[in-house]
Amino acid sequence: MNILKLSHYYYPERISSSHLTEDLEDGYIEAGYTITVFAPTPTRDISDDVRKEYRNKLYEERKDGKIKIYRFHMLREGKNPIGRALRYFCVHWEHYRNAIKMSDIDLIQSSSTPPTQGMVCAWVKKKLEKKYKHKVPLVFILQDIF
Secondary structure: OEEEEEOOOOOOOOOOOHHHHHHHHHHHHHOOOEEEEEEEOOOOOOOHHHHHHHHOOOEEEEOOOOEEEEEEOOOOOOOOHHHHHHHHHHHHHHHHHHHOOOOOOOEEEEEOOOOOHHHHHHHHHHHHHHHHOOOOOEEEEOOOOO
16 A cells, blocks of 8 residues: 655654654554655754755655655745745645655545645545546544644
8 A cells, every 4th residue: 555645844853743653654664555755855943954964855765665755845934924824835835746646546644734734635635536536545634723
């Protein structure tokens, strides 16, 4: 089974859901699945050295090649709400643009950070179902809902 994961934050970024993400990935791999991740260049809570390391790293593999990570360049996340909203929109666009090109995806997984991510996943799901001519399940992990 091939899982497509659309993520706004991914290793080496450490966010509140990092432990859950790693546990799920380990479980998927143990069950024989492969995971394709689309994520922006890391920015959140990392050093400038790590940011430099990932500046031109657009593809990497983890866990003996069971996780394939495709990165795309993205502006640094700041605290300004307008800049943050612009970043969310840009990441959504890159997720959609890259995800609809995928073939042989059995499941889409994403989380509710940011809250608008579900909308993008629904669009990707609809597009892939039309392309594959069969249903593609979407697992949407809701967290930090207040």
